[in-house]
Amino acid sequence: MTATTPAPALSGTDTVRNPATGEAAGEVRWTDPSDVEVIAAGLRTAQREWEGRGAKGRAKVLARYAVWLGEHRDEIEKMLIAETGKSSTDAAQEVPLLIMILSYVIKVVDKAMAPESRPAALPLMAIKKIAVHYRPRPVVGVIAPWNYPVANALMDAIGALAAGCAVLLKPSEQTPLTAELLREGWQQAGGPDVFAVVQGAREVAEAVIDNSDYVQFTGSTATGRKVAERAAQRLVPFSLELGGKDPMIVCEDADIDLAAHAAVWGAMFNAGQTCVSVERVYVLEPVYDKFVAAVVRDVQALQMGAGEGTHFGALINDQQLAVTERHVKEALAAGARALTGGERPGGSGSFYPPTVLVDVDHSMACMTEETFGPTLPIMKVGSVEEAIRLSNDSPYGLSASVFSGDVARAKDIAIQLDCGAVNINDVIANLMCTTAPMGGWKTSGIGARFGGLDGIRKFCRQEAVVSPRTSVGAGGNYYHNSLKALARMNALMTRMALARPRRTAK
Structure with a gap:
């Protein structure tokens, strides 16, 4: 969903105009890039409580937000048309898509965030319990384009919020007003201060990347490369959905x-x-x-x-x-x-x-x-x-x-x-x-949005926790054992590891 390369830095306030009619859609106040760090710090503080609510607690808030979106659909679509020049036919597609995504996420978030048991690779390791825990990244930066100001702003943010992350959204400078309305709706639905909107162009986008723990970008291939380069400087993971010629x-x-x-x-x-x-x-x-x-x-x-x-x-x-x-x-x-x-x-x-x-x-x-x-x-x-x-x-x-x-x-x-x-x-x-x-190959992107449970887990860090099933067998390869005991242990491990390859090779 391609966006043009961000314009130079903006300051003060501006009038947003309908590209179809030239009429004023509303006023936007641009964010000073230096303020983004402070806004992100506030999100980090609020995120800890949000994560602590657990998947079921967050699902309740997301459910209320889905209801708000449904109840305010006409208002949202009116704003969409005012700042994009869309037809009502096209504008009508976005809110239902978000409600559908929310409905699915609410249903599966508990399963997505539950620790996942993993089997032992070999019988020898059956003495261990292996669990993978999904820990949310504190702040997810979402840099969204102008072509779908509702869908592209929130289709990724929903998964991040469900995972327990805070979301720092920078909408396109072409369509800033709809994002403000969506943020207001989050607050009216009882959502905590884990969803913030910053307004601006290139410098604000760079500040979002510099203050996020994961970056989701949707836009042009040229700008996507710049996002990847800047995120890579901090070793921050990212997902890019870029251009297409389908x-x-x-x-x-x-x-x-x-x-x-x-x-x-x-x-x-x-x-x-x-x-x-x-x-x-x-x-x-x-x-x-x-x-x-x-x-x-x-x-x-x-x-x-x-x-x-x-x-x-x-x-x-x-x-x-x-x-x-x-x-x-x-x-x-x-x-x-x-x-x-x-x-x-x-x-x-x-x-x-x-x-x-x-x-x-x-x-x-x-x-x-x-x-x-x-x-x-x-x-x-x-x-x-x-x-x-x-x-x-x-x-x-x-x-x-x-x-x-x-x-x-x-x-x-x-x-x-x-x-x-x-x-x-x-x-x-x-x-x-x-x-x-939903992900692109070649210059159409890196990573994917959606993907079932993966659409929530992508915003998390994986933490493996290995615990004992029994006290028997621990320390078999520690230094305090005799050299003969270590040799027997290594031989046993080799024989057990080779059992399946030998059967498969026949």
Whole structure:
């Protein structure tokens, strides 16, 4: 879910404006970077009590927060639209996703945080009890982008709070107001002072990294590298969800209408400003014309505009609009054709029409660089093998989709794609599957969000506690034993360790 590189340091207060209308959405007070250390120190103090409540105690607070989100959904979505220029259709997706994540986390947090018994590797070590404890990292820094100000701010923060961590959130400077509303909701739901929001750009983000024990970043690959470098200086662990150029493969036996509906929604949802949006499509030659016609039909029915009654809204700013315009213009100049859209409309607002591009290839930026706008380039291919090769011909590897009437065949294609998740006969669905990890390969990231219990445990340190089952057998290899006794012990250990390899090798 890509964000642009942070702007220079901000100070004082500013008016946040709707990119679709230019109207004021509200006022934001920027955080002085020097204050972040003090804010983080306060979180560390509060975190100890929060951890002490235990998993069940924290689950009760998270449950109250879920209820608050549901009760204030209209207010949150109104703010979303005001500061992003989203359509109401797109804005409506975020709060339900968070409530779903909260519902799952509440159910499993007790199990996730319970000490985990581990078996002995060898019978000789059966005299020991092995338990792995999960200890929360005190402060988790979350640096979130602008494209989903609710979901990206909290989908990781929820797991961290459930684990017993405090959360230091820095939202994008493009969308600061929604984060303040979410923090106020945490307080109104009875949450303790373990959730803080700091506002600003690069210098504030750096201060968050410098004062956190774990960093979760969602944004561009270029900025992700900088986050990783700064965190590495302190040996602080991090997780990065970065850019994508997600491919879709449409086989000759696919349900063409379904594939077309999916491609259009997957490409245009949130004006294409989604990390796992459909950014390029490879269609087998026998169904290419039919697929393109279905896509054009669907796109021509879309209504663009902010607020009620439209399908998708404005791009976040003129910088993002410029990237989309460049990709389309360069493709057209190189021989591509725009079957819909193709140029910015007149009037105000950072809008770009839904644009279907054909006669494209990998010499064009629209097929190789992340666009993050409402474009859908479609390429004809002669075989599934060619589609797989082209799909993997990318520095990115976030997610993908495969459409085929034969699910087994689609699965076989899926496991040949170099990415973190593949949806079969659907798009973006893996975002709803909180039991599965969502992580990118190659330059699309490091680590993963979600992943069942791992989505909570990732914010913890593991502590192994080894205790005796019996007093017998301790000290068999200590120095106070005779050399003969030590030799017998070593021989016994070797024989027992070799038993399975010898059986397996036969």
